[in-house]
Amino acid sequence: xxxxxxxxxxxxxxxxxxxxxxxxxxxxxxxxxxxxxxxxxxxxxxxxxxxxxxxxxxxxxxxxxxxxxxxxxxxxxxxxxxxxxxxxxxxxxxxxxxxxxxxxxxxxxxxxxxxxxxxxxxxxxxxxxxxxxxxxxxxxxxxxxxxxxxxxxxxxxxxxxxxxxxxxxxxxxxxxxxxxxxxxxxxxxxxxx
Amino acid sequence: xxxxxxxxxxxxxxxxxxxxxxxxxxxxxxxxxxxxxxxxxxxxxxxxxxxxxxxxxxxxxxxxxxxxxxxxxxxxxxxxxxxxxxxxxxxxxxxxxxxxxxxxxxxxxxxxxxxxxxxxxxxxxxxxxxxxxxxxxxxxxxxxxxxxxxxxxxxxxxxxxxxxxxxxxxxxxxxxxxxxxxxxxxxxxxxxx
Numbered sequence: 001x002x003x004x005x006x007x008x009x010x011x012x013x014x015x016x017x018x019x020x021x022x023x024x025x026x027x028x029x030x031x032x033x034x035x036x037x038x039x040x041x042x043x044x045x046x047x048x049x050x051x052x053x054x055x056x057x058x059x060x061x062x063x064x065x066x067x068x069x070x071x072x073x074x075x076x077x078x079x080x081x082x083x084x085x086x087x088x089x090x091x092x093x094x095x096x097x098x099x100x101x102x103x104x105x106x107x108x109x110x111x112x113x114x115x116x117x118x119x120x121x122x123x124x125x126x127x128x129x130x131x132x133x134x135x136x137x138x139x140x141x142x143x144x145x146x147x148x149x150x151x152x153x154x155x156x157x158x159x160x161x162x163x164x165x166x167x168x169x170x171x172x173x174x175x176x177x178x179x180x181x182x183x184x185x186x187x188x189x190x191x192x193x
Numbered sequence: 194x195x196x197x198x199x200x201x202x203x204x205x206x207x208x209x210x211x212x213x214x215x216x217x218x219x220x221x222x223x224x225x226x227x228x229x230x231x232x233x234x235x236x237x238x239x240x241x242x243x244x245x246x247x248x249x250x251x252x253x254x255x256x257x258x259x260x261x262x263x264x265x266x267x268x269x270x271x272x273x274x275x276x277x278x279x280x281x282x283x284x285x286x287x288x289x290x291x292x293x294x295x296x297x298x299x300x301x302x303x304x305x306x307x308x309x310x311x312x313x314x315x316x317x318x319x320x321x322x323x324x325x326x327x328x329x330x331x332x333x334x335x336x337x338x339x340x341x342x343x344x345x346x347x348x349x350x351x352x353x354x355x356x357x358x359x360x361x362x363x364x365x366x367x368x369x370x371x372x373x374x375x376x377x378x379x380x381x382x383x384x385x386x
Contacts, residue, residue: 011360119359166312166357166365167204174363181385188381192374 004095005113006190007103009155009163012147013125013133015175016118017099022183024097027190033099036086043089044082054079055101056150080158100151104169105159114190117164117172124176197288198306199383200297202348202356205340206318206326208368209311210292215376217290220383226292229279236282237275247272248294249343273351293344297362298352307383310357310365317369 006023010016017033024031037055041048054076084106090096091103091111104115120128125144129135137143148164155163166172171189173182199216203209210226217224230248234241247269277299283289284296284304297308313321318337322328330336341357348356359365364382366375 117359121360164359166310166359166362167314169359169365170367170370172359172362172365177363177382181382184385185378185382189370189374189378192377 004190005091005103005107005111006095006097006116006186007107007113008097008099008116008118009104009151009169010100010118011120011125011164012151013129013144014118014120015128015179019118019175019179019182019186020097020099022179023186023190026183026187027095027097029094030090030096031099032087032090032096036083036090036098036101039086039090040079040082043086044078046079046082050075051079051082055154102155102158105155105161114171114186115169116186117166117169118175118182119164119172120175197383198284198296198300198304199288199290199309199379200300200306201290201292201309201311202297202344202362203293203311204313204318204357205344206322206337207311207313208321208372212311212368212372212375212379213290213292215372216379216383219376219380220288220290222287223283223289224292225280225283225289229276229283229291229294232279232283233272233275236279237271239272239275243268244272244275248347295348295351298348298354307364307379308362309379310359310362311368311375312357312365313368 006020006027008016008020008023010020020033021031034052037048037051040046040051080102083101087098087101087103087106088110090098091107104113107113122141122144126140129144130140135143152163155161161168171186173185175182199213199220201209201213201216203213213226214224227245230241230244233239233244273295276294280291280294280296280299281303283291284300297306300306315334315337319333322337323333328336345356348354354361364379366378368375
């Protein structure tokens, strides 16, 4: 165990990214979300767009149509490996907040992590997705649930844990309690450890 | 919405009961766990021992062998109804901490609840069950997992939620972070709401 890292997994539309960003600012430590894509691209030689598309790919095509890359591994696995290397690298540089990408699992052996999951009631998330993300979809509720399903499939495929089950995290909290309340709660806990 | 009630569900052996008791002491509010059995017995005419046995019954016999009571309802349902009435009664008397018995679900419509779930890694719970509860069982790990299964079956049967899923609670936290840390965390959140 070497450093204090906070990993933040989150339901789609819960505002987990904003909470993680505010948390990092409040603690004065680096924040990593999409920044990891850029770093993974540099390290692996894969294009940023390709990494992003692989992350966002639907469950069906994620398993069925990825093809194999130059290392003989399915492309999704190559992206996961590239991102995992970058996650270990940034965690090795000191305390930070990392969003998504199975970081809790990637760092489980060598780093002292506080594993957080942010969720919220479906109606709360649907409202946020419409008002703040301006997503256009025939059925927003189905769209939100599909994003969750993709995240769960990705996490459960690459780890031994279960996405969204309390037992996979140290702390799971509803963002409907209030963004600042949740930021304070996680910071208080992080500072006590 | 009328009162601030904290409901605490917990994995077997996690120390959730101790956390809830300390939390109630710290907030200076009543604590209800086994006390509910006594109150439900007085209210329903059912014997305390019978209520306790019904709560602890194994999953198989819970559904298969409960028989029907004087009100024409399966006995498990009668016990649930008696306890639900008592939970609503004590919640109506003011802020308090209530352990288990689907209190979060029972109070969902009429009370302002902070819904908490306490969990911990299996090895942590196995050690606590051996050292603190002095449970004798051939396989302690299986024993612990069976208690969880009973609790999940009970909760999922009587409610529309899922026991142990983040989304069923406002806050889920691992007691392995430390009993006092978790008590402080919940108290801080309860006082902010």
